[in-house]
Amino acid sequence: IRLNVDMETKSKSKITREPVRLYAKGIFMGFKRGQRTQKENTALVTIQGCQDRKSSAFYHGKRIAYIYRKNNAKTALKYKAIWGKVVASHGQSGTVRAVFRKHLPPRAMGSQLRVMLYPNKQI
Structure with a gap:
């Protein structure tokens, strides 16, 4: 929660809630x-903002999801997800290896994945 205060007039404006994203963007390579x-x-997944092996170590154990649109939307749910887990680093450039419950389809190559920032080992 953030309170906006105008320093010239010292008036408090409306409290605004900034959206919080609980995932990092990744690309299935x-x-x-x-x-x-x-x-x-x-x-193999490249994570946005992850440039080297040290920064990719933060994502070990994190959950990862491939979210895609269903073919026939007879129900209210129009999207499905395939869940996986980051298991290791791959190379020196920040790429990580992930194992999914079901194999990702080949059409998913180059598409966006969500790397959840939980569970967090830092707590």
């Missing part, structure tokens, strides 16, 4: 792979 094989059970 592809699957973990070797030279000739592809491991669909492990996804």
Whole structure:
């Protein structure tokens, strides 16, 4: 909650609530792979603002979600999610490895994921 105060007139204006985002944006880059094989059970995710291996260590153990639109919206729920977990860093550039409950579809490559900022190990 933030209280806006005008310093010239010393008048208090209306209390405004700034939205709080509880997730970081990530992009699904592809699957973990070797030279000739592809491991669909492990996804590689680049997290926005995460530039090196040290900063990617913060996200270990965090939940991650791929949210997509359903094909037939007969019910009120129009979106579905595939949940996963960040398990390790990948390389030196801040990319992380994530394991999902169901494998991500190939059409999800390049799309946005939500990396939840909980559970937090810092508490």
